[in-house]
Amino acid sequence: MNNVNKISSRDAQDGWTLFMQDGARYAGSPFGYSGPVTGEVVFNTGMVGYPEALTDPSYRGQILVLTFPLIGNYGVSNSNRDVNIKENHLGVYESTRIQISGLVVSENCIDHSHWDAVKSLSEWLREERVPALCGVDTRAVTKHLREKGSLLGGISQDPLPQDVHDPNLDNLVSQVSVTEPILYGSGSKRVVLVDCGCKANIIRELLRRNVSVLRVPWDYDFLNESFDGILLSNGPGDPKQCAVTISNVRKALDLGRPILGICLGHQLLALAAGANTYKMKFGHRSQNQPCVLTGGHRCVITSQNHGYAVDTSSLSNDWTAWFTNANDGTNEGLRHRSQPFMSVQFHPEAAPGPNDSNSIFNEFIEML
Secondary structure, eight states: OOSOOOOOSSOOSTTOEEEETTSOEEEOEEEEBOSOEEEEEEEEOOSSOHHHHHTOGGGTTEEEEEOSSEEOTTOBOSOGGGSOHHHHSOOSSSSSSOOOSEEEOSEEOSSOOOTTOOBOHHHHHHHHTOEEEESOOHHHHHHHHHHHOSEEEEEEOSSOOSOOOOGGGSOTHHHHSOSSOEEEOOOSSEEEEEESSOOHHHHHHHHHTTOEEEEEETTOOOTTSOOSEEEEOOOSSOGGGOHHHHHHHHHHHTTTOOEEEETHHHHHHHHHTTOEEEEEEEEEEEEEEEEEETTSOOEEEEEEEEEEEEEGGGSOTTEEEEEEETTTOOEEEEEESSSSEEEESSBTTOSSSOOTTTHHHHHHHHHO
């Protein structure tokens, strides 16, 4: 570590800090599970939806800094263990466990209040053995990450770890995907959902449209299955780690059946089509990202959670940009000019976030 030393003005308990690889340090007090952890430090600017964010598999390997000042005020609803997991494999949130490696907040609400709450955020974190810090100057942390970009770091007491493993070097998708196929619903049309860390609400949206869903592992050869369309799900980490998935999708393109990619699935579709992806400075993790429809003035407000993006200059002429981010000009969607292939970088299923783009599911179903 270098000599950069940024300590929050708030008093820390027992010397606990959020530290970053560039030497920045921010004092805080532990809650939830008390223990050290390392990962990639990222921030999310959403005002609500902390249970959905914490259970989003796209956060695997990351220490999440929430910028909204008060977290935990409505507690946690019935835990995933309180639902019939064997029946639906979905749970009550976006996966059946907390996926983040660690949590950092400004203020943790001790006395939560909600009719459906069964436990506090701190109790939930302790049960899932996820370390957290409160009393941290999250405004300062966010400003630092916006200037420097997402950084490796951790939650720890002195002495701080000298080596921090970069989770993006791992195949994080293999850690969050299902291990065997699961069939949902009984609709006449069937969608193969390639689970790269799929949020549960994607499956719920498909089931609401009366299709059956065959959820398969990220590396599953689904080409011999019977299906009418393919959905490539969201997920964590570098899409280039999913070489098997990319190979399977490349073969699926030759079938000419409808394909919808969401978030990581968008990047995987682009890579299968011969394009390139790159790591963003600090990514998009929020519920208010404006995306402009190509060729018009329509703008949808979207929920997003990703640290990689598609390089549109590497696309062949067979593809065209579908949406563009109004803030930074990055690509937010692709469409094939003649085949039923499309993808979006944002989350049309939201959970949490706005439903402006929910009709994309309707368009996909109509293509089947």
